[in-house]
Amino acid sequence: MDHNHINPFDGNLEYWIEEGKRMTADRQRRIARARRWKFDTTAVHGLYDAKEALERNNGSIMEPVYLSTAQVYHNSAELEAGLAYLMPNWCYTRIANPSNYFLEETTALLESYGTGLEASCLATGSGMSAIRTATEPFLVLDDKLPPINIVTTAKVYGGTFQQFAVRRGVEQGMEIRWVKESTDLEEWRRKIDEGTRFVYGEFPSNPSVELFDIEEVAKLAHAFGIPLIVDSTCASPALTRPLQWGADIVVQSASKVFSSNGTTIAGLLTARKDIVSRIGCEEMKGDFATWAKFWPFRDNGPALHPMGAILTLNDLRTLRSRMAQMSRTAMEVVSWLQEQPQVEEVHYPGLESYHAHDLARRYMQLVDSEERLYGYMLAIDIRERNHEDSTNARKFYDALELTYRATDLGRIKTVATLNSISTHQQQGEEGRALASIKPGTCRISVGMEDPADIIADLEQALAAI
Numbered sequence: 376m377d378h379n380h381i382n383p384f385d386g387n388l389e390y391w392i393e394e395g396k397r398m399t400a401d402r403q404r405r406i407a408r409a410r411r412w413k414f415d416t417t418a419v420h421g422l423y424d425a426k427e428a429l430e431r432n433n434g435s436i437m438e439p440v441y442l443s444t445a446q447v448y449h450n451s452a453e454l455e456a457g458l459a460y461l462m463p464n465w466c467y468t469r470i471a472n473p474s475n476y477f478l479e480e481t482t483a484l485l486e487s488y489g490t491g492l493e494a495s496c497l498a499t500g501s502g503m504s505a506i507r508t509a510t511e512p513f514l515v516l517d518d519k520l521p522p523i524n525i526v527t528t529a530k531v532y533g534g535t536f537q538q539f540a541v542r543r544g545v546e547q548g549m550e551i552r553w554v555k556e557s558t559d560l561e562e563w564r565r566k567i568d569e570g571t572r573f574v575y576g577e578f579p580s581n582p583s584v585e586l587f588d589i590e591e592v593a594k595l596a597h598a599f600g601i602p603l604i605v606d607s608t609c610a611s612p613a614l615t616r617p618l619q620w621g622a623d624i625v626v627q628s629a630s631k632v633f634s635s636n637g638t639t640i641a642g643l644l645t646a647r648k649d650i651v652s653r654i655g656c657e658e659m660k661g662d663f664a665t666w667a668k669f670w671p672f673r674d675n676g677p678a679l680h681p682m683g684a685i686l687t688l689n690d691l692r693t694l695r696s697r698m699a700q701m702s703r704t705a706m707e708v709v710s711w712l713q714e715q716p717q718v719e720e721v722h723y724p725g726l727e728s729y730h731a732h733d734l735a736r737r738y739m740q741l742v743d744s745e746e747r748l749y750g751y752m753l754a755i756d757i758r759e760r761n762h763e764d765s766t767n768a769r770k771f772y773d774a775l776e777l778t779y780r781a782t783d784l785g786r787i788k789t790v791a792t793l794n795s796i797s798t799h800q801q802q803g804e805e806g807r808a809l810a811s812i813k814p815g816t817c818r819i820s821v822g823m824e825d826p827a828d829i830i831a832d833l834e835q836a837l838a839a840i
């Protein structure tokens with residue numbers, strides 16, 4: 376049949392499968408085009424172009440927000456082809472949405488930038504739901520397999536600690552093996568075994584900016600036929616692309632530097648094609664993010680609102696330049712803080728004195744540049760009378776004026792958090808010790824203000840001690 380001369384309302388199943396192939400080929404062409412661009416160009420344009428704007432979106436130069444729960448089909452044949460996943464379609468906004476698709480495609484390109492790898496991405500309603508969606512499929516119960524364990528860096532975001540320790544550990548009886556010295560490969564090696572379903576690490580960790588050797592840990596995981604999942608929220612693909620170093624899946628809390636303007640909670644899960652896993656069907660291993668979208672994500676329902684997808688995408692376009700400015704400012708702030716007598720220790724991967732500076736140098740660099748940059752997040756330990764005390768830290772914190780007191784980071788505005796009473800409050804003494812959180816630990820997320828103004832604010836706050 377001559378495809379072009381059939382009225383779509385008359386198209387049969389074959390017609391729609393053919394139409395699906397055309398749509399897929401068009402997408403492949405757009406991906407190939409974007410792969411010839413630099414990082415910034417990819418972030419600005421993604422897969423969207425003038426042709427798509429004119430043919431499908433009334434000429435809108437910006438990707439539209441599709442505020443619609445569902446898609447209409449020409450006829451039953453298209454509905455059948457679409458719902459059987461025989462052709463690309465978005466169907467229902469809990470599963471997919473064209474606005475979310477623009478964000479997902481751009482993210483997949485940025486996370487795989489310069490690697491030659493094919494990747495796909497799934498946008499979720501929060502960073503926590505991205506972590507859950509990325510990890511849960513590996514935790515299926517199977518009596519024939521050894522008891523389940525998870526090997527993960529102990530220094531993780533407070534929410535991640537709770538998700539693993541309480542939701543997986545306490546409620547589901549899974550063993551969580553915390554890697555305390557994440558730079559010690561021997562410790563990783565000792566903890567991974569036949570029962571390990573996946574290996575997980577935060578790079579760098581929030582808030583203690585701890586690192587691990589992504590490439591070597593990926594090798595250890597792969598030797599057991601299991602995936603390495605990395606949360607690189609605090610580095611972002613502008614500095615670190617874990618897929619390049621062997622990670623199978625990357626998660627981002629897009630609520631952070633992906634969308635510095637701070638309007639939206641969102642998560643992103645990006646997987647390379649053909650991940651390593653002993654668990655799961657071929658479809659899951661072949662294209663994890665797409666499989667997750669079609670099955671568990673659809674069934675569990677942590678969808679991202681299309682408005683949130685476009686708000687995130689609009690910020691993502693300038694990710695590289697924001698990361699550059701924020702990281703340069705952070706370095707200036709760090710240099711100044713190191714000189715201050717009220718500050719016992721400054722934790723920042725960019726410091727030569729930082730214990731894992733070699734790993735920072737290896738894995739963090741401004742994309743499309745020779746410049747070594749280390750991100751916007753730093754932590755300081757305020758000098759106290761003893762290690763149970765937080766009097767001085769609280770005096771400093773309460774005196775901040777320009778800097779916001781909030782549990783937030785990656786923001787265009789500088790934000791500071793006292794972690795022991797906020798992000799890491801629920802996990803108790805022992806959990807905080809695991810994460811190296813002292814009562815006087817203060818995390819500072821450096822924003823886009825002029826460095827002199829940030830330093831002036833910190834100076835007047837330190838003077839309050």
Ligand SMILES: *Cc1c(COP(=O)(O)O)cnc(C)c1O
Pocket residue numbers: 501502503504532534535577580581606608609628629630631640641642
């Ligand atoms: C904030 C954060 C998360 C959780 O993301 P939400 O979008 O808040 O759900 C996960 N990991 C890291 C490193 C974070 O900073």
